[in-house]
Amino acid sequence: MNKPAETARERILTAANKLFYAEGIRAVSLDTIAEKAGITKKTVYYHFKSKDDLIEAYLASRDQPNLNQFRKWFGEAEGELPDKVQAIFRHIAVSARHPKWKGCGFLRTAAELANMPGHPAMKVGAGHKKKFEAWMTEEFEAAGIGSAPDLARHIVLLLDGAFSTILVHRDPAYAEAAGEAAQALVASAMASQAT
Amino acid sequence: MNKPAETARERILTAANKLFYAEGIRAVSLDTIAEKAGITKKTVYYHFKSKDDLIEAYLASRDQPNLNQFRKWFGEAEGELPDKVQAIFRHIAVSARHPKWKGCGFLRTAAELANMPGHPAMKVGAGHKKKFEAWMTEEFEAAGIGSAPDLARHIVLLLDGAFSTILVHRDPAYAEAAGEAAQALVASAMASQAT
DNA sequence: TGAAGTATATTCACTGGTGAGTATACTTCG
DNA sequence: CGAAGTATACTCACCAGTGAATATACTTCA
Numbered sequence: 001m002n003k004p005a006e007t008a009r010e011r012i013l014t015a016a017n018k019l020f021y022a023e024g025i026r027a028v029s030l031d032t033i034a035e036k037a038g039i040t041k042k043t044v045y046y047h048f049k050s051k052d053d054l055i056e057a058y059l060a061s062r063d064q065p066n067l068n069q070f071r072k073w074f075g076e077a078e079g080e081l082p083d084k085v086q087a088i089f090r091h092i093a094v095s096a097r098h099p100k101w102k103g104c105g106f107l108r109t110a111a112e113l114a115n116m117p118g119h120p121a122m123k124v125g126a127g128h129k130k131k132f133e134a135w136m137t138e139e140f141e142a143a144g145i146g147s148a149p150d151l152a153r154h155i156v157l158l159l160d161g162a163f164s165t166i167l168v169h170r171d172p173a174y175a176e177a178a179g180e181a182a183q184a185l186v187a188s189a190m191a192s193q194a195t
Numbered sequence: 196m197n198k199p200a201e202t203a204r205e206r207i208l209t210a211a212n213k214l215f216y217a218e219g220i221r222a223v224s225l226d227t228i229a230e231k232a233g234i235t236k237k238t239v240y241y242h243f244k245s246k247d248d249l250i251e252a253y254l255a256s257r258d259q260p261n262l263n264q265f266r267k268w269f270g271e272a273e274g275e276l277p278d279k280v281q282a283i284f285r286h287i288a289v290s291a292r293h294p295k296w297k298g299c300g301f302l303r304t305a306a307e308l309a310n311m312p313g314h315p316a317m318k319v320g321a322g323h324k325k326k327f328e329a330w331m332t333e334e335f336e337a338a339g340i341g342s343a344p345d346l347a348r349h350i351v352l353l354l355d356g357a358f359s360t361i362l363v364h365r366d367p368a369y370a371e372a373a374g375e376a377a378q379a380l381v382a383s384a385m386a387s388q389a390t
Numbered sequence: 391t392g393a394a395g396t397a398t399a400t401t402c403a404c405t406g407g408t409g410a411g412t413a414t415a416c417t418t419c420g
Numbered sequence: 421c422g423a424a425g426t427a428t429a430c431t432c433a434c435c436a437g438t439g440a441a442t443a444t445a446c447t448t449c450a
Contacts, residue, residue, distance in 0.1 A: 051409095
């Protein structure tokens, strides 16, 4: 009945999350992950077929938590729709000030695996981004915006642009700028929509 | 009087360009680069202090060519300022259809080196992106747009967003969408500017 | 002029270390 | 018992970087 708090599999995933995100996919060995999880490499291979399999599981484990985070930022924001969208970017700017922030794990993994388009982790990453875009589309449709899919895509572009440029310049101001552009685009789409 | 066409150093850089861009920084060994360049690894170390040094040189060698490409696309485009900006995105969409296209080398390198913010290659990458932003600012200022720096930054965000999302989804349509958003932002900035 | 010296450029063969993945044996508990 | 889970100890390939030697070309000065 005593809870060891975490199974071996969970400890592996926790360690993989931290290390893959902090250092990058190819920079981290399974030896390092096993050591951090407090088990041996063979146990990693018992729970995961290969390193690629673990990479996929790492991204899959971030899918829902990340989406929920965005939903929370959006939902709890004050103001109208444009402000709620902008709030997402404001929160990213805040996150990006933490020293451990290293951009978007999905985007960075996609960059590292660019030469393996069929990699299962790439599909998880693409699925994650699609879900975000679909959610934005829903929100815009609910607000009666006609060009909801186009607008959602523009927001996605600004969001991923913010992740990338902040990482290059180490300057969260790019998230603020993206938030302003997003706010303007949403406001403009609402204005051109007769009520 | 016979021309050996390329020095060893140039051959190394050419090989590094192709391999680093195609496979990623950490995925490519100096053995592979040396082999592709038709020389010995030790010769690589004669011309470059370390792998990190070669990575830096690789990015530096892409700085001007990439900027010139953007300038050419912009300069040769028909139409007004918004259309010229949009043309950049249209050309990216075309490029992204080539099978060898793997996104922006600067962005992907930044993603791989996210855990080494002080890496010299990161500075080269940041400098490259800053130059693009500065050039856009100039163009907008020349057109009499008051908020030129803000607008330039928004274009940068859309551009890097396009690079990232195309890579994730393997879908050049994101460049078209970004181009439309960029076109709209520029047109809007021009409209709100009294002539 | 030409021999001796020096800088440039390159090779072969190697090292110490790490990487992914595995063969086999031990443990623990239903 | 026997299956699930874990450990020890290993293989084999690769990788960043180096030591020692060599070839080539450019000085310098007797």
